[in-house]
Amino acid sequence: MTIRNVTTTLAGLVVLGASTTAGAAIWLLLAAPTTVANAVDGQSAGALRLVVRALYQVLAQFVRYL
Numbered sequence: 001m002t003i004r005n006v007t008t009t010l011a012g013l014v015v016l017g018a019s020t021t022a023g024a025a026i027w028l029l030l031a032a033p034t035t036v037a038n039a040v041d042g043q044s045a046g047a048l049r050l051v052v053r054a055l056y057q058v059l060a061q062f063v064r065y066l
Contacts, residue, residue, distance in 0.1 A: 020055070024051045024054060024055070027054060028050060028051065031050075032050060035050060
């Protein structure tokens with residue numbers, strides 16, 4: 001593997017993580033605005049739980065699709 005391939009793969013993983021995080025944040029703002037407001041005040045357990053649950057559901061759907 002060349003440095004170019006490693007760099008391209010790493011950049012792709014960073015973009016994938018950033019887009020997933022942005023998508024989860026947008027989804028939370030639309031689906032549970034009060035939870036997001038509480039997370040801004042320092043109570044982030046509810047928002048984190050919703051993000052983890054959403055990511056789990058996406059992964060479960062993907063596994064069922066395969």
